Amino acid sequence: MIEPGRTVVVRVPATSANLGPGFDTLGLALSVYDEMSVTRLEGDALEIEVTGQGTEEVPRDASHLVVRAMDHAFRAVGRTRPGIRLSAHNVIPHGRGLGSSGAAVVSGLLAAKGLLEGEVELGPELLLKLATELEGHPDNVAPALFGGLTIAWVDESGPQHKKLLVDRGVAPLVLVPEFTMSTKEARTYDPQQVTREDAVFNVSRSALLIAALTQSPELLLAATEDKLHQSYRAQAMPETDRLVQSLRRAGFAAVVSGAGPSVLVLADGPGRRLEAAALAESVTPDPWEALPLAVDFLGGTVRPAEALGG
Structure with missing residues (x-):
């Protein structure tokens, strides 16, 4: 049972996908970050505060992409999302090809992981699977989750990834x-x-x-x-x-x-x-x-x- 007052802090990088020839396959995590805190509230209350990028257009209800991702994660492990206070500071530009929606999806999944810690484990394979289900393809969400340069693909077992380290000269x-x-x-x-x-x-x-x-x-x-x-x-x-x-x-x-x-x-x-x-x-x-x-x-x-x- 998630106790009221538990707060987790999430930080997720921007990403650049494709990188030219690697269409829907290659992605790179970059040092621009969305940050947020999520606090468990009594009951099923939902409070959302947003600052930074997209402040005007981001919804303040359950349709917020971070909240939708949290709901998806809780359902995947047979739970119902509790009431939360979400305080988000968005730095990744919206609608510019830097993975803002993928970062929001990953933020919600990681927030769920943090709130469920000690009760249910959301491992890396499940996180990538859930993120891909929401985003549609894994090329942005893989580097947002794991960092570095990622090669992403989908096989009969679902989405997969390989993380590589980038040369310091890049x-x-x-x-x-x-x-x-x-x-x-x-x-x-x-x-x-x-x-x-x-x-x-x-x-x-x-x-x-x-x-x-x-x-x-x-x-x-x-x-x-x-x-x-x-x-x-x-x-x-x-x-x-x-x-x-x-x-x-x-x-x-x-x-x-x-x-x-x-x-x-x-x-x-x-x-x-x-x-x-x-x-x-x-x-x-x-x-x-x-x-x-x-x-x-x-x-x-x-x-x-x-x-x-x-």
């Missing part, structure tokens, strides 16, 4: 515009069929990308080439496409981050990252926020509030 830069793009809309531009040549092209680049990210950053430009989705989605995000092409012509490994419209640059060193940011500023008429980031190696965390001095 310096991520995210360029974030003011406009948004929904994943659902972006997927409407994807082709139903591709040529054998394009499929082989992407298989080769995806394999090369694993080598580039884990041990050979000098190969990142060639390794981030893609023929499966980015060119098809360009018509929906012409500003993003122009920026990606400008950066790539200058030798930077730039790709659309997730469904976009943000751009991820995988620079081979901090100096090159600064050069990429300067170039982006010079070729974009409208402001794009440049975020020099690190790869998050820890993934989502949940701790009792008292463990953090709360």
Whole structure:
């Protein structure tokens, strides 16, 4: 029985999926975090406070994605979610291709895990399964859960993942515009069929990308080439496409981050990252926020509030 007053604190990183050729397969955790505390209340009361990104549009009822994820986790283990107070501080930009919805799903699942600790164990395999059920595919939720570079796939046993460590020479830069793009809309531009040549092209680049990210950053430009989705989605995000092409012509490994419209640059060193940011500023008429980031190696965390001095 979860005692009233129990509080857990959750921290989940942003993610960038696809990374160019690794469509619906590769994901990278980045050092931007949504944080929240969840407190068990008496009865079935639901109180929600939200600050930061998405404050205006985020619902304050049971349709909130974090609450829906908590409900999903409790149902999966045969329990009913208790009353809670949710205090969320959102830093991950919404609708920009940085995994904000995946982070919300993972946040809710980890909050449920923390509240149920000592009664029911929500292990990593179950968390990935539940997150994939809610998100639809595991490429964003796997790095949000586990950190680092993740390869995600689904077999007869359900969603699976492999976490890899990224070479220290890789310096991520995210360029974030003011406009948004929904994943659902972006997927409407994807082709139903591709040529054998394009499929082989992407298989080769995806394999090369694993080598580039884990041990050979000098190969990142060639390794981030893609023929499966980015060119098809360009018509929906012409500003993003122009920026990606400008950066790539200058030798930077730039790709659309997730469904976009943000751009991820995988620079081979901090100096090159600064050069990429300067170039982006010079070729974009409208402001794009440049975020020099690190790869998050820890993934989502949940701790009792008292463990953090709360």
